[in-house]
Structures are given as structure tokens and as C-alpha cells.
Amino acid sequence: MKKIVVFVNQYFGQIGGEEMADIVPELREGLVGPANAMQALLKDAQITHTIICGDNYMASNTTAALDTIRGFLEGIPFDLLIAGPAFNAGRYGFSCGEVCKLVQEVFQRPAVTSMCETNPGVDLYRKNAYVVAGSASAAGMRKDMPKVMALVNKLLAGEELLGAEAEGYFPRGIRKEVPYEGGKNAADRAVDMLLAKLAGLPYVSEYKVEQEERVEPLPPIDVAGKRVAFMTTSGLVPIGNPDRIPSGSCTHYGKYFIGEQDELKSGEWISIHGGYNVSFAAENPMLLMPLDALRQHQKDGHFSYLYPYVYSLAGNQTAKGDAIRMADEILAEFRKDGIDAVIVGST
Amino acid sequence: MMVKEIEKNGMPVVHMVNMVPVSQGIGSNRIVKTYGISFPMNDPNVTPEEQKKQRYELVGRALKALNTSVTGPTLIS
Numbered sequence: 001m002k003k004i005v006v007f008v009n010q011y012f013g014q015i016g017g018e019e020m021a022d023i024v025p026e027l028r029e030g031l032v033g034p035a036n037a038m039q040a041l042l043k044d045a046q047i048t049h050t051i052i053c054g055d056n057y058m059a060s061n062t063t064a065a066l067d068t069i070r071g072f073l074e075g076i077p078f079d080l081l082i083a084g085p086a087f088n089a090g091r092y093g094f095s096c097g098e099v100c101k102l103v104q105e106v107f108q109r110p111a112v113t114s115m116c117e118t119n120p121g122v123d124l125y126r127k128n129a130y131v132v133a134g135s136a137s138a139a140g141m142r143k144d145m146p147k148v149m150a151l152v153n154k155l156l157a158g159e160e161l162l163g164a165e166a167e168g169y170f171p172r173g174i175r176k177e178v179p180y181e182g183g184k185n186a187a188d189r190a191v192d193m194l195l196a197k198l199a200g201l202p203y204v205s206e207y208k209v210e211q212e213e214r215v216e217p218l219p220p221i222d223v224a225g226k227r228v229a230f231m232t233t234s235g236l237v238p239i240g241n242p243d244r245i246p247s248g249s250c251t252h253y254g255k256y257f258i259g260e261q262d263e264l265k266s267g268e269w270i271s272i273h274g275g276y277n278v279s280f281a282a283e284n285p286m287l288l289m290p291l292d293a294l295r296q297h298q299k300d301g302h303f304s305y306l307y308p309y310v311y312s313l314a315g316n317q318t319a320k321g322d323a324i325r326m327a328d329e330i331l332a333e334f335r336k337d338g339i340d341a342v343i344v345g346s347t
Numbered sequence: 348m349m350v351k352e353i354e355k356n357g358m359p360v361v362h363m364v365n366m367v368p369v370s371q372g373i374g375s376n377r378i379v380k381t382y383g384i385s386f387p388m389n390d391p392n393v394t395p396e397e398q399k400k401q402r403y404e405l406v407g408r409a410l411k412a413l414n415t416s417v418t419g420p421t422l423i424s
Contacts, residue, residue: 056384219416281385292403324349328356345387345388
């Protein structure tokens with residue numbers, strides 16, 4: 001009977017929500033949360049333990065968290081680890097990815113997780129684990145679970161996998177040479193494809209080349225005597241949220257006058273970001289925009305001018321296209337004011 | 348993503364963020380690590396005077412990052 005360990009965060013571990021995101025890892029015997037649904041779909045295997053760790057704890061204390069979890073795993077016999085599913089939650093995706101990476105690299109056993117395609121964890125960890133393509137939210141749990149468990153069962157049985165697309169996980173960057181069924185050799189197929197492309201006819205690339213776009217760094221800039229702007233993805237808004245900035249998936253942003261002010265006052269600002277505990281920011285909005293520090297640096301001559309507005313949105317599950325468009329719009333405004341450099345504050 | 352788009356269009360930019368590997372993975376070139384996800388610019392558990400100092404120091408690091416030569420996504424400490 002194969003043995004499985006499941007890893008979840010504080011929410012799926014049924015400990016609490018954002019207020020419990022700082023909990024240190026704990027090891028529980030038996031099944032917690034989604035482990036129950038997983039067990040029902042497992043063939044000849046038993047989930048023996050559930051490890052729970054707070055999303056913030058893992059993000060801010062990654063080495064310590066992984067050391068603790070490694071200690072847990074060293075004491076338990078197990079054949080495979082399942083993490084998540086993380087859906088579109090960025091911190092949870094990071095957390096699941098790190099644990100899966102630990103299991104595959106240190107314990108050399110398979111680790112399976114699931115995330116939505118737009119989760120930043122996909123690109124970061126798909127080479128370190130089996131990241132099954134999943135839904136954007138927990139509403140998709142029932143749909144995603146059979147896919148995850150089908151792969152888990154295959155891995156446990158040592159069955160040959162049919163490749164990323166067939167098995168439903170994101171490509172891991174592993175090439176396997178397979179003889180092409182159908183007669184024509186690669187040279188002939190390549191020429192056919194080129195002729196089709198030249199003629200403007202449709203063609204299907206056999207291998208999709210995925211590239212992480214890199215931007216060439218600009219040279220360093222000394223901003224003494226220059227004009228600086230600050231913008232934030234923390235969801236900082238004036239109390240009342242007059243522009244109705246949503247808690248996530250933003251397609252618009254706010255522009256708030258800070259003029260010559262040298263601080264942001266508690267009670268006048270809040271954060272509406274749906275992805276972290278915003279109570280700290282309510283007490284001190286300068287946790288999100290350090291206006292007093294910016295002003296002091298300006299007075300000390302480290303830059304000459306601070307753009308008199310703060311652009312703000314909640315950078316929670318922002319669609320890529322919207323992020324690019326909004327950045328372009330904001331940049332155009334900065335350029336109109338002769339801004340030389342931008343500071344982007346995130347959470 | 349927005350940081351990358353700003354730099355792509357020729358504007359110097361620095362990213363103040365807590366989840367550094369995510370920022371690096373996506374490709375922000377100049378990165379400064381903040382105190383925490385829910386409290387980026389200072390540790391809320393110290394005295395107000397200390398918090399103010401932390402904010403000043405962190406912004407200083409961001410300005411220094413702008414003036415640091417990098418060849419790719421880099422955490423500047």
C-alpha cells in the first residue's frame with residue numbers, strides 16, 4: 001500500500017483565513033481538508049499525513065519553512081506528495097511549488113500539484129514538479145481533483161506517461177524522442193510547413209517554443225536632481241474607495257492626489273486588495289506608500305520632485321493584457337510630467 | 348508585469364516587493380525586498396520612530412537600486 005503526504009495552506013488546512021497566514025508548518029496525522037477528496041480517488045494508496053503551512057510564513061521565511069517541512073518528511077515513509085490545489089492564488093502557488101521542489105530534489109520522489117494557468121507558480125515550478133492545469137478558484141475543486149488524482153495513480157503505478165498535454169500537466173521542459181507515426185520525415189514536414197507559411201496558408205507548429213520575455217535592463221540612473229514617481233499594486237485607496245477599485249482582476253486603477261503632503265494619515269486610506277490581510281494598512285497607510293520617507297529623501301536632496309499623485313490598483317490576479325495596458329497608460333502620464341524614474345510598490 | 352512594461356518602454360524602474368522569486372521569475376530587473384506581504388514598507392511591531400527609520404532606509408535602498416548596474420533580474424540589498 002503506497003503512502004502519500006498532502007500539503008495545504010492555512011485556509012485549506014481549516015485553520016483560518018488571512019489572519020492565520022503566518023502560521024509555522026505543522027504535521028498532522030491523517031487527512032485534513034482536500035485530502036479527504038483525494039483519498040476517495042486514490043488506488044491502492046493511503047494518505048498518512050497532512051502538512052499545513054501559512055502562506056505568508058512560507059513567503060517570508062522560505063528557508064526556515066522548508067527546513068521544518070523537510071524534517072517532517074524525513075520522519076515519515078512516503079512515496080509521493082500532493083500539494084494544493086492552489087488555483088490562482090499566487091502565494092499558495094509559490095508555497096506548493098517550493099514544497100514540491102523540495103520533495104523532488106531532496107527526496108527524489110514525485111510531487112504533484114495543481115494551479116490555474118495564470119498562477120505565477122506555474123512558470124516558476126512546472127520544471128520541478130507535476131503541475132496539473134487547474135481552475136481559477138476553489139469552485140473548480142470538484143472538476144480538478146479527478147485530473148490530479150488520475151496522474152497521481154499513474155505515477156504510483158509506475159505507468160508510462162503520455163506527455164504533458166495528454167496527462168493534463170504543464171510541460172516540464174523534458175524532451176522525449178518518439179518516432180513520428182505517419183511516414184514523412186522531419187525534413188519533409190519542415191519544408192511543407194515553410195511552404196504553407198509563405199503562402200499564407202494555415203499550419204500547426206509541432207513544437208511550441210515557449211519563451212519568457214526578458215527586458216534588457218536600462219543603465220543605472222542617479223536620481224539626485226531628478227523627478228521620481230511612486231505607484232502601487234497594494235490596493236491603496238482613499239477611505240470609501242471612490243473609484244470602486246476591485247479587490248482583484250483590476251482593469252482600471254485610481255489616481256490620488258498627494259500634492260505636497262509629507263505623510264498619509266491613518267483613517268484617510270485603506271487597502272481593498274483581496275489577497276492579503278489589509279488591517280495593517282488601515283492602521284498605517286504608509287506601509288503601502290512610504291510618503292514620509294519619500295518626502296524626507298526629497299528634502300535631503302536625493303531627488304528633486306515627487307509626482308503629486310499616487311497611481312494605485314490591487315495587483316491580485318491581474319490579467320496580463322490589462323497589466324500591460326494599464327502600465328502603458330500610467331507611463332504616458334508620467335512622461336507628460338517629465339518623470340525620470342518610477343518606484344513600484346507591491347505586496 | 349507592469350514593472351517590466353515600464354522598463355521595456357525606456358523608463359528606469361525599481362520593484363519593491365516581498366515575493367522576490369516571483370518578481371525575478373517574471374523579470375523585474377531591479378528588486379528590493381520589503382518587510383512583509385501585509386506590511387511592505389516597515390515592520391509594524393517596532394516603535395513608530397523605528398518604523399519611520401525603516402521606511403526611510405527601505406526607500407533609500409530603492410533609490411540605490413535605480414543607480415545599480417544589473418544584467419538581469421537582481422535583488423539589491
